[in-house]
Amino acid sequence: MTTIDTHAGASLGSGDGSLVRSSFLVAVADWLTSSDHKKIGRLFLTLSGIGAIAAGVLGVLVGLERITADSSSIISAGAETQFISMFRFVLVYIALAPLFIGIAIAVVPLQVGARALSLPRLAQFGVWSWFFGVALVVISVSAGGGPTGSDQNFVTMYLLGLALTAVGLIAASIPVATTILTSRAPGMDMMRVPTFAWSAMVGAISNILSLPVLIGALIYLYVDNEHASVAFGGADGTWDWIDWAFTQPQTIVFAIMAIGLLTEIAPVAARTRQPLRPIVLVGLGLISIAALGAVTQSQHPWRWDGSAGDVIKSLILWGFFNVLPLLGAFVALALSLLALKTGKVRINAPFVFAFLGVGMILVGLAGKALYCFLDAGLAGTVFDEGVLTYIVYGTVMAGMGAVSYWGPKLWGRMLPEKKVLPLAGLALIGTVLASFPYYIAGFADQPANALGRFEYEGPSELWNALATIGHGVFALSVIAFILLAAKSFRSGDVAGDDPWDGNTLEWATSSPAPINNFVELSVVGSPEPLRDVKPSSPEVSA
């Protein structure tokens, strides 16, 4: 509209103070209601970053409780399940799940050459549904609700909050999948979709298929808790019916996009095309089997006892649900390394974060496969928490890589490489310290979901102290990264349009990307369209 002045400060207030206030309110209103996918994605991303810090802090509290349970416990024995469930909720549904959905909302339309996200209002609804769901869960658990909670009203509030959280994640996933399926640039068939966008589609569809099952269970629990409390045991039975949504393989579903990120960044770091690209796409698709594993609400263990038929039957199910996702992630990682071998490698912060993060996820996936081998005797031990931490923190590390990589396109400014790179090492140390001691403690039979009052042979205090330090170090690395990113995106070096010598369409528009992403649409002739037009590109057969 040319007849309306849309400048925020044009008609607001007369004095400086009221102008600032009005501008602030306009900015807030803009962020709350914007249909620009880049703003919606950044909202998710920012809130998820805060969640990652909260996860680290809660991890420290859990560790301290385990070390000092006999002497100075801050959590009563009856509230253990509530506290553990809260810790897992923060890890999975605040730090992990929205992180890459937010990145996908912000980046995928740019990657596939779309002018906008399909159904942006649905994505906006998803953000706020998730946010209010999270708020309800936090309030209810703090006030005595949650699993095994003593206050029935707050238990109900917890169930509603968790359902709203899941609804929000589903609502945010649908526009991502829809955009990739319907809004690709001319010439971009599905085999030419960038690998990150492909993983975003796989991850979004996996969310669409797995999270409604959680909502179904919550509906039963809500009705049961409000009325009879006989079918599901009321508040005491809640955790038994929903704990599958807070552990593997559901968490693997949320990590699919992190693995896709590495397959996107590695060829760019090597300034080449992705070799054996169709196999990478198959590998990313294989990880989505985790969604099927999740909705069966079973760990699919491999039993070595019983008849040969029973062993083979359990082996097939174990292999299908536990080994195939691991195989998919391994294929993606291996082919990313192959891309490095075929090109001229330039190590940068996004690649280091993504590579180390996916490495951590892979260790977690291997641990998950081992956990489900019953003869290892790990069932019911804290080993499961080690797996969860590897996957969540590995994904958050990859998320930091994604912000470093696409931040210049979203904000128009670069993060300083020399300051960011050491944070990758710090986050790695934090992740390993927070997770690996629980692998060892799991073999020593430290029980899961217990905050102390356990005894086993070995230096239990050492393992729990190391894990506590690890959570603290990881939280510090996330805080440092967020501060650095906030400062850099306000006053950092101005980014060029293609600062990484990228392969995909987002680097063909200006930095930061304009509201409608592209001035004109381009014809895509290959999976790496920018590599087609750049001079002296090394050619690798796809």
Add this chain to the structure above:
Amino acid sequence: MTIALPAAHAPAPKRHMLVATTAASAVVAMLMAGMLAIWLRFRAAAPVRESSDGLKLIKDWLPENLHIPEVAANTMFSTFFIGCVMAQWAVYAAKRRDTAHVNLALAVCFIIGAAIINAQIAIYLQFDVGIADGAYQTMFYAITGTMIVLVVLGMVFTAVALFRSIGGRGTSTDVFSSHALYWYAITAIFTAVWFVVYVQK
């Protein structure tokens, strides 16, 4: 643009709403599949006992003298299919730009939705057991109540499509195809609910 890729032609219209409705249909299908799975798990775990008249064996979780009005349940089942026919009629008419028939089909489809809810209320009234009376009763009300919510969502979709058509925005068949797809989806879902909850119990 900093790198000169050849400019493309304007993209062909894409069916955003149809794809998104497909995803939404997958969501509601998985929601009800999860609820039915838990229902079947409870049912499988329940021991078998003799009925009070000693004539037959029944699953222990079924209340004594349970009476589910089968006429209302079967009427509801068949009504869903009529809703599908109406929704497809709207698509057929929209393709021929026959607005009057689009509006008529959608209005009937809305009434069909109301009839389904009416049948469900009739079942509740004749059911004569309370939601807090036991595990079966709690789960029955939870799963059938959720199904009604899905029907209400379908009616909202019908109303939106109808208002778009009345408002002269019915030139694209995308919204009517999406609307029909949703009704197909909830009909398929109710078929499973009808078989598991009302037939097998």
